[in-house]
Amino acid sequence: MQKAILKLETLACPSCMQKIENALKGLDGIEKGSVKVLFNSSKAKTAFDSERISIEEIEKAIEDLGYPVIKSTVKAA
Numbered sequence: 001m002q003k004a005i006l007k008l009e010t011l012a013c014p015s016c017m018q019k020i021e022n023a024l025k026g027l028d029g030i031e032k033g034s035v036k037v038l039f040n041s042s043k044a045k046t047a048f049d050s051e052r053i054s055i056e057e058i059e060k061a062i063e064d065l066g067y068p069v070i071k072s073t074v075k076a077a
Helices: 014-025 055-064
Strands: 002-008 036-038 043-048 069-076
Touching: 002 055, 014 036, 014 043, 014 055, 043 055, 055 069
Parallel strands: none
Antiparallel strands: 002 043, 002 069, 036 043
């Protein structure tokens, strides 16, 4: 498992947070209980299995919702 922290453009509303969280939880390879979207700091955090999903696919899922990812950091969990 690896941990990802994705810095997003400023989130405008709490429902944006919910949309991103739900999208990430729906991805194969994401550890569902690890998904956290931080409204005040505009960050998404999650743990994922790098053999099943890549950081690029995670970024794309968020960007497809209309929320640009500014920067991603991946660390071993």
